[in-house]
Amino acid sequence: MKVAKFGGTSLANAEQIRKVCDIVLADPDRKIIVVSAPGKRDRNDTKVTDLLIALAERYLAEGEAEAELAAVVERYREIARGLELSEEIVDVIEADLRERLKLDRSRPEMFMDALKASGEDNNAKVVARYLQSKGVAASYVNPKEAGLLVSDEHGNAQVLPESYEYLRTLREREGILIFPGFFGYSPAGELVTFSRGGSDITGSILAAAVKADLYENFTDVDSVFSANPNMVKNPQPIEKLTYREMRELSYAGFSVFHDEALIPAFRAGIPVCIKNTNNPSARGTMIVFEREPNGNPVVGIASADGFVSIYVSKYLMNREIGFGRRLLHILEDENLSYEHIPSGIDDISVILKEDRFDAEIEKRVVERIRKELAVDDVVVQRGLSMIMVVGEGMRHNVGTTARAAGALARAHVNIEMINQGSSEVSMMFGVQAVDEEKAVRAIYEEFFQSGPEKKHALEKETVTNR
Amino acid sequence: MKVAKFGGTSLANAEQIRKVCDIVLADPDRKIIVVSAPGKRDRNDTKVTDLLIALAERYLAEGEAEAELAAVVERYREIARGLELSEEIVDVIEADLRERLKLDRSRPEMFMDALKASGEDNNAKVVARYLQSKGVAASYVNPKEAGLLVSDEHGNAQVLPESYEYLRTLREREGILIFPGFFGYSPAGELVTFSRGGSDITGSILAAAVKADLYENFTDVDSVFSANPNMVKNPQPIEKLTYREMRELSYAGFSVFHDEALIPAFRAGIPVCIKNTNNPSARGTMIVFEREPNGNPVVGIASADGFVSIYVSKYLMNREIGFGRRLLHILEDENLSYEHIPSGIDDISVILKEDRFDAEIEKRVVERIRKELAVDDVVVQRGLSMIMVVGEGMRHNVGTTARAAGALARAHVNIEMINQGSSEVSMMFGVQAVDEEKAVRAIYEEFFQSGPEKKHALEKETVTNR
Known part of the structure; x- marks a missing residue:
């Protein structure tokens, strides 16, 4: 049935x-x-x-x-x-x-x-x-x-x-x-x-x-595509992707499917097929529990703009037990959920969606951070985009990060942030919104368009001293 | 004076x-x-x-x-x-x-x-x-x-x-x-x-x-070195580094100097010089507020072992306001400070130092996370090392990440985690402890030993399908 x-x-x-x-x-x-x-x-x-x-x-x-x-x-x-x-x-x-x-x-x-x-x-x-x-x-x-x-x-x-x-x-x-x-x-x-x-x-x-x-x-649509067709010309269709891959892709703008809708089917182990009413003979995209590796560590690339980062620095922050927790609490009081928390030794950034973070909330949040956490500095940066590179084959594939970062370098895209290491099936690059399309295209070309005969030499002079 | x-x-x-x-x-x-x-x-x-x-x-x-x-x-x-x-x-x-x-x-x-x-x-x-x-x-x-x-x-x-x-x-x-x-x-x-x-x-x-x-x-010692001499043969001495660079390097095992000692001098704007009593004519290493770029985005590479990650996954975690804060609170109750918090859509990992996280504390923490946060999964992984790549020139140098990740790929080191984006002067790679020395050597060679005439081709077949 x-x-x-x-x-x-x-x-x-x-x-x-x-x-x-x-x-x-x-x-x-x-x-x-x-x-x-x-x-x-x-x-x-x-x-x-x-x-x-x-x-x-x-x-x-x-x-x-x-x-x-x-x-x-x-x-x-x-x-x-x-x-x-x-x-x-x-x-x-x-x-x-x-x-x-x-x-x-x-x-x-x-x-x-x-x-x-x-x-x-x-x-x-x-x-x-x-x-x-x-x-x-x-x-x-x-x-x-x-x-x-x-x-x-x-x-x-x-x-x-x-x-x-x-x-x-x-x-x-x-x-x-x-x-x-x-x-x-x-x-x-x-x-x-x-x-x-x-x-x-x-x-x-x-x-x-x-x-x-x-x-x-x-x-x-005939299928889910490996990249946004508005950014990449004729992106490859995805024949099969796992629930986890779908979920990660949905996060950053794969709008074909409302990913949370999948939960009941996901929990019951029911496979899902995305098909086209106007072309029902097309194979569509299957969303499954597990899939065979197909030789490409990446299955799809998604992106979304509208992110903002709150950079907080304080000397000796990493000695202060409870600092991160108290910072997150201030955001929680404003009913803001965060997306990522990259951290240095004496600094931490919170990346969140810009849509709910208006000027008034920004003012309140920045004031509270200054006052309650006695920090040295708080800087809010708007206009960030997130590029999500997704694939089950990624985790144990040495060099996927190098290939993606190399593609961005060759396209002259500066990486503002990397979030990698928790999810086994994705890595995320933060870039300036103006670089978003360029970044998606560069990563797409690296993983989907360069056959084994086409080699990218990551040469020094192309990536340094600029 | x-x-x-x-x-x-x-x-x-x-x-x-x-x-x-x-x-x-x-x-x-x-x-x-x-x-x-x-x-x-x-x-x-x-x-x-x-x-x-x-x-x-x-x-x-x-x-x-x-x-x-x-x-x-x-x-x-x-x-x-x-x-x-x-x-x-x-x-x-x-x-x-x-x-x-x-x-x-x-x-x-x-x-x-x-x-x-x-x-x-x-x-x-x-x-x-x-x-x-x-x-x-x-x-x-x-x-x-x-x-x-x-x-x-x-x-x-x-x-x-x-x-x-x-x-x-x-x-x-x-x-x-x-x-x-x-x-x-x-x-x-x-x-x-x-x-x-x-x-x-x-x-x-x-x-x-x-x-x-x-x-x-x-x-x-004659100076601070750009890498640990126990890992890299005759590492380059550092002539000048900024306070920020020193602080980031100190974090991961640069033991020449107890970095927190610098705070009073740092706050008063006093430059510091590290010199050798046994060779006082050597120029030593100057620690300053600002330095001129010297053409190398990286000034030093440090590493430390003894890290553990606590991976927590829960479907729809990113919708749950307060999740991260409550997770950090559990660690705080055990008086544990965390080092990094990479996060995915439905998962978050907390990286902390292993020395205080004994089997008994692990058991309590894992139980509380399961119970109080109703998560799908908690996995503790020990034996991680952090490689810290530091340099003021890094932030606005397109391709530094690609070069470092490429060097790791060529050395067959799998990147378990990347934390980049908050500190402007460092990026951190998490690797298996067994790969620590190999990783430091590979990154050192990339940034300090390969002259402009020596080009590394990041060729596909050397980095994929393994």
């Missing part, structure tokens, strides 16, 4: 939904289908989820939003017509939306969740109707009825352990089950959504619950 | 003391002379300080130690004879020692400090007598009378700020001043010793107090 999840662009219009249903019917093992809300039909389009947010916001503000409601209903009408379905399904959807709008507006988080999640919920009904119209034994499954119980955290629901037992019984149901992604229900019976990437989470939970042989994640 | 400090081997016997006095008289700026206790005359000899410890220990235990007392007195008698001094000075020293033995034995720390410090104190008297016997205007200075006030921590005294004002008046005194190193007096008037390297500390304090033009530190 397979669980297949289809993303928003895979279900953006009638034509896409036909493709999806063809894919579903092409493999009798595809039994549980998780659907997103209709996504963008082209670059300038608006996702149904965003239409729903606009609807909810206006209704919350003004108690009326007929134009916004009509826009949502219109999207489904167009889809229904394209699929040659009776208009009755559109009436069902409109009635459903009007029902949701009656919810308690004094609890805007709950109200917003209910409206947003209707995108997936109603799309699941449409897909089920379409399969039924073609004579397929398919049915829409309501997450409440199926027992997808989650914690009461709107926008960040966590699955409750008992859900797995309830959801396991989906195995016994006849026909193809169409399950809306993105939300579950609290024990009190209230709809609660997952965080970003929520449909992936639903698919992963279902795959774990029914002990699927495979969790297929259909999106709009 | 210069402050010159002479170490134990420089004052081990009459011949050495003559050399020292010749050095002192050769430069009229050498006005304040700090002396250690007589050190070893040859490899199998015993230092006077160790004789004094034996004397104090036996006396504490048995209330009698005539044999040990005689051994100390005999050393001074031999020196006095060699310097053709009257035996009266030996009587003065014996009387002084017998006076010290009358101190309160119920306070063994105080008692031990008083006996140990007599080594420096009485040697200062001998040196002053010798200079006087040659018609030089020289006088012994008692640290209590001069106002060297310290905190009441036996064996770890900290200088009190008011000392600097009192000691500044030494400038006004006539003639050459012979000042015993290693100890000061608490405000209550009790003798208290500094930590290891204590005579260096005294010299550094005096240099700062009198605002010396130079603090000369005479020892038994």
Whole structure:
């Protein structure tokens, strides 16, 4: 049995939904289908989820939003017509939306969740109707009825352990089950959504619950690539990568997949396959527990900008027991999580994400560090990028660091920071944001484009005295 | 005005003391002379300080130690004879020692400090007598009378700020001043010793107090070397290094100089010169605030073994605010200070010194980490060495990392950890202890032995697939 999840662009219009249903019917093992809300039909389009947010916001503000409601209903009408379905399904959807709008507006988080999640919920009904119209034994499954119980955290629901037992019984149901992604229900019976990437989470939970042989994640790319195609021209596709590699790559901007969504599947040992709805015959990328070495210590290179470093120096710091702990405590009080902590003898730097570290927080943090830790110096440096080089073959491969650092040197990229030694499958280089693309390209070329016949001589005069 | 400090081997016997006095008289700026206790005359000899410890220990235990007392007195008698001094000075020293033995034995720390410090104190008297016997205007200075006030921590005294004002008046005194190193007096008037390297500390304090033009530190080597001579054959001498470079090198086993001794001189901006008593015409090594680049980004390579890493992994660790802080708190509760904290996405390693991390503490720490942090895995790895590559020219020199990592790769040394990015003047590589010497040699060769005509080609096949 397979669980297949289809993303928003895979279900953006009638034509896409036909493709999806063809894919579903092409493999009798595809039994549980998780659907997103209709996504963008082209670059300038608006996702149904965003239409729903606009609807909810206006209704919350003004108690009326007929134009916004009509826009949502219109999207489904167009889809229904394209699929040659009776208009009755559109009436069902409109009635459903009007029902949701009656919810308690004094609890805007709950109200917003209910409206947003209707995108997936109603799309699941449409897909089920379409399969039924073609004579397929398919049915829409309501997450409440199926027992997808989650914690009461709107926008960040966590699955409750008992859900797995309830959801396991989906195995016994006849026909193809169409399950809306993105939300579950609290024990009190209230709809609660997952965080970003929520449909992936639903698919992963279902795959774990029914002990699927495979969790297929259909999106709009042929595979995961070994580098960002916006930085590297035609990067190599990755055929297989391990969970650990995926997790490390996800950290620094591999946006194909919301990595935390994998946890339930990961814990249950279910392999995952990333495939392309628009090119289902492409092999895709398998995410597995273990893979055979393929001769390249590196499987992928990711990068992310928006990091800041707080450099703290104090003579004899390394004698002061508790210094690092107290420094981290100051950040914790501001609810900031750190990413890396390179340290020297008399200095330590904390690298964190810039987005939450605004000027006001910076001022408070710097003041507290000066005052409470009696340091000699504190310097904040913004505009850093992290380059993540990932591969299971890395740890015991003498020279991988030298090759990566050599590639950066030849590209004239100064290494601001290296974090290597805890993770066995990655090393991270901090560089100036302006050097990020150059750095990714240089490392990519070193590990993916230079065949054994092409040798890089790390010659002295090319790397020193500049 | 210069402050010159002479170490134990420089004052081990009459011949050495003559050399020292010749050095002192050769430069009229050498006005304040700090002396250690007589050190070893040859490899199998015993230092006077160790004789004094034996004397104090036996006396504490048995209330009698005539044999040990005689051994100390005999050393001074031999020196006095060699310097053709009257035996009266030996009587003065014996009387002084017998006076010290009358101190309160119920306070063994105080008692031990008083006996140990007599080594420096009485040697200062001998040196002053010798200079006087040659018609030089020289006088012994008692640290209590001069106002060297310290905190009441036996064996770890900290200088009190008011000392600097009192000691500044030494400038006004006539003639050459012979000042015993290693100890000061608490405000209550009790003798208290500094930590290891204590005579260096005294010299550094005096240099700062009198605002010396130079603090000369005479020892038994021509200079500080760019690598450990036990690992690298005939390593290059270092002509100049900055305070920061010295401090980073000291961390990993550069034992010529006790780096913390430098603090007072460092804070007062006094340059320091390391010179050889046995070869005073050698240029020695200058320790300065700033130096001109000399074309080599690296000034020295140090290494130390005896490190252990505690690897901790937990899925989604990087989302857990406070994780690192709580981990460090557990170590702090055991009074353990950490050295480095490399981190991955879902894992963090803490590198610390092995000497205090015994099996019992390991068991407690690992149990607490498992229990209190609910981690997936904890692994302790012993037998790590740290290689410290130091140089002011490093930070903005693209390719230094690549060269060092390349040298390690060619020597088939696997890099277990890299800590780079906080200190601007060092990078640190963690390797298996068995690879330590090989690693130091490889990096030394790369930065010190390969002229521009000798090129290292970092060829792929030499560094991969192993």
